[in-house]
Amino acid sequence: GAVVSQHPSWVICKSGTSVKIECRSLDFQATTMFWYRQFPKQSLMLMATSNEGSKATYEQGVEKDKFLINHASLTLSTLTVTSAHPEDSSFYICSARDSYTAGEQFFGPGTRLTVL
Amino acid sequence: GQNIDQPTEMTATEGAIVQINCTYQTSGFNGLFWYQQHAGEAPTFLSYNVLDGLEEKGRFSSFLSRSKGYSYLLLKELQMKDSASYLCAAFLSYNAGNMLTFGGGTRLMVKP
Numbered sequence: 001g002a003v004v005s006q007h008p009s010w011v012i013c014k015s016g017t018s019v020k021i022e023c024r025s026l027d028f029q030a031t032t033m034f035w036y037r038q039f040p041k042q043s044l045m046l047m048a049t050s051n052e053g054s055k056a057t058y059e060q061g062v063e064k065d066k067f068l069i070n071h072a073s074l075t076l077s078t079l080t081v082t083s084a085h086p087e088d089s090s091f092y093i094c095s096a097r098d099s100y101t102a103g104e105q106f107f108g109p110g111t112r113l114t115v116l
Numbered sequence: 117g118q119n120i121d122q123p124t125e126m127t128a129t130e131g132a133i134v135q136i137n138c139t140y141q142t143s144g145f146n147g148l149f150w151y152q153q154h155a156g157e158a159p160t161f162l163s164y165n166v167l168d169g170l171e172e173k174g175r176f177s178s179f180l181s182r183s184k185g186y187s188y189l190l191l192k193e194l195q196m197k198d199s200a201s202y203l204c205a206a207f208l209s210y211n212a213g214n215m216l217t218f219g220g221g222t223r224l225m226v227k228p
Contacts (some may be wrong), residue, residue, distance in 0.1 A: 041223075042200075042221075043203055044203065044218045046215065077129075097214070107151075110157065110158045112156070
């Protein structure tokens with residue numbers, strides 16, 4: 001089946017630093033990738049939709065200047081949390097949709113971010 | 117707006133059957149996904165219903181009624197490892213493409 005990887009799996013950083021999270025589709029091309037955030041005991045909240053070769057579409061309430069998304073190729077999207085603060089500590093999950101099929105999204109394993 | 121509702125928590129006994137309901141009021145509805153998520157892990161795909169009716173896959177079955185905006189996930193012969201959160205998600209079309217919108221998730225606890 002389709003595999004999506006994320007790197008790093010977990011990261012701890014000091015407040016004020018920037019953290020980059022990579023999302024890769026390993027065996028398929030993904031025109032569209034999605035970034036979600038999940039706080040403890042809550043469901044996934046869509047942050048933004050990342051389209052290869054164009055600007056990401058952000059959901060209401062998500063600061064595009066704080067959460068920078070780059071989707072430079074059909075297999076890689078990156079999310080950079082700039083000037084991270086403790087309230088940004090969360091589980092960040094990406095998903096990718098196969099360019100050639102409709103429907104199912106494949107989820108990455110997630111990245112646990114802890115900002116001290 | 118898009119609303120997807122499911123119970124917050126459920127408890128069931130090992131070996132029993134449990135039904136997790138999901139209701140939705142959305143626009144641009146294409147189909148409904150069910151995912152299982154263990155704590156600290158990403159969701160894993162369970163089922164995708166596009167047409168009305170019941171789809172069975174081993175111990176898990178999923179039902180959809182588009183006219184009623186209703187779906188359920190049925191888990192049979194419950195095992196301890198089934199303790200997890202179960203997320204229903206509507207697959208929606210909008211101007212810029214397609215997207216998944218998740219319900220709040222149902223935390224299922226299976227007791228011996």
